Amino acid sequence: MIRVIAYGPERVEEYPVGHASDLKALLTSKAAVTWINIDGLGDSETFSQLGDIFGLHALALEDVVNLHQRPKFEAYGETDFIVLRMPSPIPDLDLEQVSMFVGDHVLITIQEKPGDCLDALRDRIRTNKGRARRRGAAYLAYAILDSIVETFYPIVENYTERLEELEVRVLASSTDNIVPEIHAIRHDLRALRRVIAPTREVLIAMARADAGNAQDDTHIFLRDCQDHAVQLMEALDTNRELASSLMDLHLSNVSMRMNEVMKVLTIIATIFIPLGFIAGLYGMNFDGQLSPWNMPELRWRYGYPFALGVMASTAIGLVFFFRHKGWLGPGSAPSEPPPQATGETKGRSPGS
Amino acid sequence: MIRVIAYGPERVEEYPVGHASDLKALLTSKAAVTWINIDGLGDSETFSQLGDIFGLHALALEDVVNLHQRPKFEAYGETDFIVLRMPSPIPDLDLEQVSMFVGDHVLITIQEKPGDCLDALRDRIRTNKGRARRRGAAYLAYAILDSIVETFYPIVENYTERLEELEVRVLASSTDNIVPEIHAIRHDLRALRRVIAPTREVLIAMARADAGNAQDDTHIFLRDCQDHAVQLMEALDTNRELASSLMDLHLSNVSMRMNEVMKVLTIIATIFIPLGFIAGLYGMNFDGQLSPWNMPELRWRYGYPFALGVMASTAIGLVFFFRHKGWLGPGSAPSEPPPQATGETKGRSPGS
Amino acid sequence: MIRVIAYGPERVEEYPVGHASDLKALLTSKAAVTWINIDGLGDSETFSQLGDIFGLHALALEDVVNLHQRPKFEAYGETDFIVLRMPSPIPDLDLEQVSMFVGDHVLITIQEKPGDCLDALRDRIRTNKGRARRRGAAYLAYAILDSIVETFYPIVENYTERLEELEVRVLASSTDNIVPEIHAIRHDLRALRRVIAPTREVLIAMARADAGNAQDDTHIFLRDCQDHAVQLMEALDTNRELASSLMDLHLSNVSMRMNEVMKVLTIIATIFIPLGFIAGLYGMNFDGQLSPWNMPELRWRYGYPFALGVMASTAIGLVFFFRHKGWLGPGSAPSEPPPQATGETKGRSPGS
Amino acid sequence: MIRVIAYGPERVEEYPVGHASDLKALLTSKAAVTWINIDGLGDSETFSQLGDIFGLHALALEDVVNLHQRPKFEAYGETDFIVLRMPSPIPDLDLEQVSMFVGDHVLITIQEKPGDCLDALRDRIRTNKGRARRRGAAYLAYAILDSIVETFYPIVENYTERLEELEVRVLASSTDNIVPEIHAIRHDLRALRRVIAPTREVLIAMARADAGNAQDDTHIFLRDCQDHAVQLMEALDTNRELASSLMDLHLSNVSMRMNEVMKVLTIIATIFIPLGFIAGLYGMNFDGQLSPWNMPELRWRYGYPFALGVMASTAIGLVFFFRHKGWLGPGSAPSEPPPQATGETKGRSPGS
């Protein structure tokens, strides 16, 4: 599906185009900027005609249909070729490939599928809000890049929030198994970093190349957009570090909890084993009738209370010993609630 | 709220301004330097008038109200635009955004909220202490940056002290759960690093740009301030490494303590289990009256003492065996107090 | 074995050459490009004659027969010398050394053994598909490099798939020992990285050197191929990180499983040890006939049910205590299935 | 306290100066080099006079009294300003701040306290050994730097020796708690690195600046000194890596020892628990007189030997089973002494 928006400071026209060959007419258009948007990569016929009409390099056209490109900027003669990845709205992290050809008066964008994050930009062009109508194709390219970079903000913020929820749970000493969730978050953070880092390189390369084919100050806008990409990368790095730190905290929690369980259980066993031994002792069948040396305690008047007393004092003695060693009781468990991280939590989100 | 300090080598004037449009009068002021300070970002009207009067770039004005910027330096034509983060006084780590426009004779600072760390600087201007009155707006920009960088010193030092307290506790073999506190400190250290590193880049960029719009030697002052930022970053790195090292020490402590507990308890159990077996043995009910082979010990004169003797020697034998193996007794526990870190503790604090 | 393909825009000739000395005739050939392919490194005679005929540098010829070279590009006067490593088809990772001499009209490739990934390229030359026939030796060199780089894609993808299978198993909380397999995969990923990284450097060096001895735009193709090499390296890095993350997940799984086992078993033991003690208590042989204080319970009418009751309440009490502590029962085990990584799995494979 | 050494190729004078204002006379001195040494930073009066007399920059003078500077080199017009840290003699790591002003004929050094590592250099000047007397102030600055760098050698070597002692203990499978000592050593190594790395940068900056204000070949000497700083840093890195490796070895030792203890103890318990069960079995009180099915073994002629036999064979069977599994006996413990590191231990020390 091909849609064209042709605009200038004075007017804007918008219409669908049925067939790629109809685009030839646009070459003689008087619109200051013509934005051709193509959805879907299925029709190779379309792309070869596009290449013929606008003189696009064959390698660039190969890259357009070859998914899994990393974001890149390549200058082929008069035309700049840009590959980007555009996130679709939350919840699922899905990064659609967007290719852009930027000429003097024509800008072609090619997406994998319909639906994108550029509708706000199109509205601003239609209603002549912002600066887009008064500027050329290079500014439009910047505006598209900026829209895409802005779309990453809520996505990155979403991961920040998920991590902060995990942080609250982990600091509350929960031992829920958060490892798979952190694994999933880290995976997505890596995928985002692999997209945003080269996007920033694209912005740097465009700002450098800007002197050649654009109005004078588009590079200022590109540099501003670059700052946003850097902010996103810092937010990703912060999240990555937070994920690592949470992992450590979690493992420390699990191991402390486990240690505590094992310690208490072992202590119980350790107290009862000597008691059991004493009970076993007086369960022996030495024949006291044959010899006064054989277990005289069994025939004492208070033999049984004596035995219970020995057991009780053994148990109490052991408990005291364990408390003295600090293995049991108030001193052995962490009593205070752990301090909350005092850092500027607001500053951690990438803002908008 | 808008406050103006206009000064030159000879005199200083200070007055509040009710409305942004009143600032137009300042354009014809003869003061060498006019410092306009605005508290609060709420009134977008103010900023658009400000932009019109002083010819500020629209992108810069967008950045002013857009919180969560990282510190940056951007030259828009004649005017330099600087974003910084200013720490509020301890205890809570709160990093307020400060924007600065530096022109030839005018310097505008915009803060999120009233109250800052620049009162000492204002006093020096009022009382003509230091060099500020004799120099231009670029020096004032340096002086503001320097004040902000200085404000980080006690904050970083505070973390150093908290870590050193933790170090004392950890070296005393405490097994208190310090993991959440180290987590919180690390979090703040990362937040500080993310502010101070780009602040240093701002200082570098300003020193490089200084030749254009400032007296000759402001770059020397900027380089000195840069050294301070580097010192702060080194102090942060030292703290980060110390936190890691403390974490290792703590985990080693916890695991040694746990090992010791488990070992002692297991040894107790191991000693009593064979004893219990012997007791159980003589608790068997084989009928000695039917056969002389059935448990003749039960009918010995000294059968019971003999059994107790066997138990005692088993216990003593096991204790000796465990001591011989080094699992029990003096050799098995760390006896010496751990050595104190001998490093120059004074050198670790960032100084002032 | 020596095979020659001589071609130009108009025609293509292909024939085997029996002896290296017969190649001298090619010096006067009028074919635009002559591609000489030599399989096997055994015959040093061949290489010395080759060197004499085409004026190859002795050091380059030494490198040809010296296996275990890392990919490199070296310009010896008019002739460029390139060493590459070519993967053989899956399953086994076997990286054959390929040397290339690129002259103005002659390209010599030397492989360790017959069979390679260049047959598709040869077919394109024979049937005049693609651009090869219309271009010179530098383009042929590019085409060979591109074929080799493309061959790495399915290999890297194969490791991605093996890792994703492992991920599925690990996320399903399997505790199979995947460590040796991850060890093997990491080993191969390292070997691939050590080949692809210098291959990229070769492409960079060739693009830089291209101005000298090639048509004008071969460097555009080389830059495109470079992007593919970077994509491969990113895929390798992603795999490496995934392997690390899987290792962590696996170890966490193993340790959680182990902890769970130990906890349940220890709890069983802890419950039965006090019960055993009570049983042992009433197995003592204190003589109740001599004294009413000696174990009167044994002579109670409901002594045995009383003892059973004490045991039962002890057991129930302990179970409640453990559940209350969260060591046993529903709260203690992770109940939800771990969330699936939501990242764009397609985006992770290097594509083709 | 101010001391002056004025020297030239022909003669040397040395005298104390009571007051900073007396130094003015030195401006007209004809000595080739005048070395002014000031001990103590207490007297701010002295420094302001010094600044006036020799035209020192106010920022440099601030840095002199501001402790905790990192080593740096700054050129203020004609005068170079250098900050260094000088180690005091072992045992304690104490790094005193030394500031240096290097002019054409005058060199001023300012130390925190009396006593330094430069006496050997002063003696060489007094007795005209070495090259110092024949050269200018820049060479003297080099000689001071070189003396300071040399002073670090025995200090670094001391840490190497402490680590090697620890290595011997750890390789002998000691499980002494070496963690706090490694913590302390690492702390000091980090402190040393933070001093030596910028010292090297000072040397690089001086060598670069040398063309301007020194004889031609002082930069050769500075480059040599730079090599020494690099050697020191390599020695520190080696020590740091050795410390990490020792930590790993130690933890592995501790865990192997603990595992061994737990295994042996658990095996003992595991052997005795079935035996205890058998004993308990025949301690049951089923009434054999009421029924021939009730524990006939108790009435066998060889019932007791039979029971002992069952126990013995159970125990032997378990021991065989554990040995077969490799959990017990010769195969389970590391038998060979661990191999000694074969590396060139001499090469590890930084030399002198």
Add this chain to the structure above:
Amino acid sequence: MIRVIAYGPERVEEYPVGHASDLKALLTSKAAVTWINIDGLGDSETFSQLGDIFGLHALALEDVVNLHQRPKFEAYGETDFIVLRMPSPIPDLDLEQVSMFVGDHVLITIQEKPGDCLDALRDRIRTNKGRARRRGAAYLAYAILDSIVETFYPIVENYTERLEELEVRVLASSTDNIVPEIHAIRHDLRALRRVIAPTREVLIAMARADAGNAQDDTHIFLRDCQDHAVQLMEALDTNRELASSLMDLHLSNVSMRMNEVMKVLTIIATIFIPLGFIAGLYGMNFDGQLSPWNMPELRWRYGYPFALGVMASTAIGLVFFFRHKGWLGPGSAPSEPPPQATGETKGRSPGS
């Protein structure tokens, strides 16, 4: 001991020199290249004469006798000064310091002790094999460097083999303590890296300096030698990574083995503890003659078989429960042999 080899394309002379002062005669020698080799650093007289005769810089001569230099290249006027470390033959890693002065026609090498890896080179000069006789002193310097770099190959390969042997053992699930051996290997690998990395820098510096004092293409040879140094460093890095990976595998093995042991033992204990409890239960002495409620089972006809049956079903039930949970039996132990690393093992060795 001083030995001289003077050679040119036509002839070669070789003779010992008794005293350094006799070398003065060589200044007027007509040999194209004069190679002076000195063994032993003891005689400082020799070095000062050497310095006087050939105009060597005093700092270089100091470095010659100062052991523990890292490899470096320094140009002192006409003469290049090179420090290298030469490995002695296996088994022990011993890195001897070799210093080289390279003039236009004279090359001086100074070794710590007699015996080196250069005899093959000397033979090639004597018998006029290879290129050495036809070229100058710079080529001789290259040939010496190349010989030394080649000598590192078998040494690095030796470590590769030791690691591969360890890998075989570790993959066979051995739990032998390989930690000290890996510690020793890592130590040597670090020592080698600290020598080979700066050797490569020497080669780069020489190739850069070559234009000045050598025939045109020695830099090609130096670049080839540089490739070898890079190959060695890659082999070292591979070994280092393999050592890390083996460490992980080993620790995983040890911990899995330990877990398995503990699990089996704990399961045995857990099965017998309830059985022991039942036995203890019927060992209680409640008096059945006083009350029909007191342990009627003891007087049942099939009481004993009943008790045995309860025990057997408890044991079987627990075994089934443990198998169901996957803690015991076929599913719980890794059954398949771990996969072998499939990487090109040949490619891992540095080749020759």
